[in-house]
Structure formats: C-alpha cells, structure tokens
Amino acid sequence: MPAPDTSGRAPKHASELNDVYDLLDAIRLRPGMWVRGGSLLHLDSMLMGYRIALNPHGVGEDWPFWSPGNPGSFTDWLWRRLGRHSSLGWAAEIEREAQAADQPAMDLFFSLFDEYRAEHGQTVR
Structure with a gap:
C-alpha cells in the first residue's frame, strides 16, 4: 500500500466531491479505503x-x-511517456511499470497523473 498522506489535507465527505479530480484526491489521501x-x-x-x-x-x-485518439487524454499521454502503446489499458501498464520498479502501483499512478496534469497546465491539488 502507498505511504500515508502527510500533506495535512483533510479528507472530504463524498458529498463534497465535485469532479473526478476531487475523487482522485480523496483516493490519494486514503487509498486503502x-x-x-x-x-x-x-x-x-x-x-x-x-x-x-x-x-x-x-x-x-x-x-x-x-x-482514444485524443492527444490530450491521460492514456495517450501515458503511451507517449512510456514510449509504447498497449491494448491492456493504462491501469495494467502502470501496474507492470510499478512491479518492475518495485514500488506501489498507486504511488506510481499518482506520480504519473501529477506529471500529466502539470504538463497540461492543471493545478495539482
């Protein structure tokens, strides 16, 4: 499991989540939940x-x-970032990368997703 979040951010109640980014922030804080x-x-x-x-x-x-085919999507960005394409999808490929790097897949996902968001001018919360 990923290391506990030490950012000091308080988790939001599910009713306070406004979009997929809020959901992913909640997951980042408590992935095991x-x-x-x-x-x-x-x-x-x-x-x-x-x-x-x-x-x-x-x-x-x-x-x-x-x-698919949207150069702005996380999936297409990931294929460019990894230098390959996979029909298995982003989740399977990140899990493979994490296993090869001997690190938790969830940590690698959030690291890559933060990088994607930063490159697309989105504020990483």
Missing part, C-alpha cells in the same frame, strides 16, 4: 462506473480517461 488491495484495475473500474453514472444525469465533466 477506496481501492481494494491498491489495485489500479479496481481504480479503473471505479472510474468507469463514475463516468457511466454521469451520462444519464447529463453531467459534462473534464474527463482525462478513455479518450
């Missing part, structure tokens, strides 16, 4: 459910995941 076993495949499934739940409610939201 949100994602079983620290598995990025479970995180990917959770994010897919989150996105699907937005559709019936007509909620438009900046969405960095699952945008």
Whole structure:
C-alpha cells in the first residue's frame, strides 16, 4: 500500500466531491479505503462506473480517461511517456511499470497523473 498522506489535507465527505479530480484526491489521501488491495484495475473500474453514472444525469465533466485518439487524454499521454502503446489499458501498464520498479502501483499512478496534469497546465491539488 502507498505511504500515508502527510500533506495535512483533510479528507472530504463524498458529498463534497465535485469532479473526478476531487475523487482522485480523496483516493490519494486514503487509498486503502477506496481501492481494494491498491489495485489500479479496481481504480479503473471505479472510474468507469463514475463516468457511466454521469451520462444519464447529463453531467459534462473534464474527463482525462478513455479518450482514444485524443492527444490530450491521460492514456495517450501515458503511451507517449512510456514510449509504447498497449491494448491492456493504462491501469495494467502502470501496474507492470510499478512491479518492475518495485514500488506501489498507486504511488506510481499518482506520480504519473501529477506529471500529466502539470504538463497540461492543471493545478495539482
């Protein structure tokens, strides 16, 4: 499991989360509470459910995941960053990278996601 967050940020209640970035910030603070076993495949499934739940409610939201061919998406950025493409998806590839580097996959995901956000001019919270 990733090391506990020591930033001093207090977790928000689920009703206070405004977008996927708030959700990911909550997950970063308490990954063991949100994602079983620290598995990025479970995180990917959770994010897919989150996105699907937005559709019936007509909620438009900046969405960095699952945008095939969108050069601004996290997935396309990750393929460029890793120098390869994979049909397995971002979660499986980051888990492979983490295993090879002998580090927690969740830590590597947040490190890469922060890098992605910084390169796209988004404030990393």
